Amino acid sequence: xxxxxxxxxxxxxxxxxxxxxxxxxxxxxxxxxxxxxxxxxxxxxxxxxxxxxxxxxxxxxxxxxxxxxxxxxxxxxxxxxxxxxxxxxxxxxxxxxxxxxxxxxxxxxxxxxxxxxxxxxxxxxxxxxxxxxxx
Numbered sequence: 001x002x003x004x005x006x007x008x009x010x011x012x013x014x015x016x017x018x019x020x021x022x023x024x025x026x027x028x029x030x031x032x033x034x035x036x037x038x039x040x041x042x043x044x045x046x047x048x049x050x051x052x053x054x055x056x057x058x059x060x061x062x063x064x065x066x067x068x069x070x071x072x073x074x075x076x077x078x079x080x081x082x083x084x085x086x087x088x089x090x091x092x093x094x095x096x097x098x099x100x101x102x103x104x105x106x107x108x109x110x111x112x113x114x115x116x117x118x119x120x121x122x123x124x125x126x127x128x129x130x131x132x133x134x135x
Contacts, residue, residue, distance in 0.1 A: 062110070066112060066115065069108060069110045070115070072106060072107075072119075073119045075099065076100065076123070077122060079096045079099035079100045080096075080100070082096040082099075083096040083097065083100070083129060097129075100126045103126070104123055104126050107123060
């Protein structure tokens with residue numbers, strides 16, 4: 001008998017044959033198992049240092065770099081917007097300034113001239129705001 005999920009039991013042929021004339025007690029079969037014990041499998045070794053260095057030396061996918069730079073640009077725009085809202089409320093926003101400073105330091109070219117120009121304009125605006133506030 002095999003349990004197949006909650007509340008479901010399935011009768012297997014081996015269970016049905018052993019049930020035939022037994023009194024319902026638990027018994028172990030005396031027949032030796034035909035399957036030999038298996039040896040433990042060896043642990044997989046860690047990749048070599050050469051393989052890791054080769055993986056790091058692979059050129060970066062341009063789409064990944066573009067996606068990362070677009071995300072960075074959106075983060076800068078969000079921080080500039082947060083700074084504008086804080087200014088309108090008359091409050092000082094150190095979180096927005098910290099986000100601006102952190103994101104302007106990570107600039108990488110994407111290979112798309114239009115996107116690079118747009119990101120440069122966003123970076124320039126963020127640097128102007130940082131310069132205004134002495135950051």
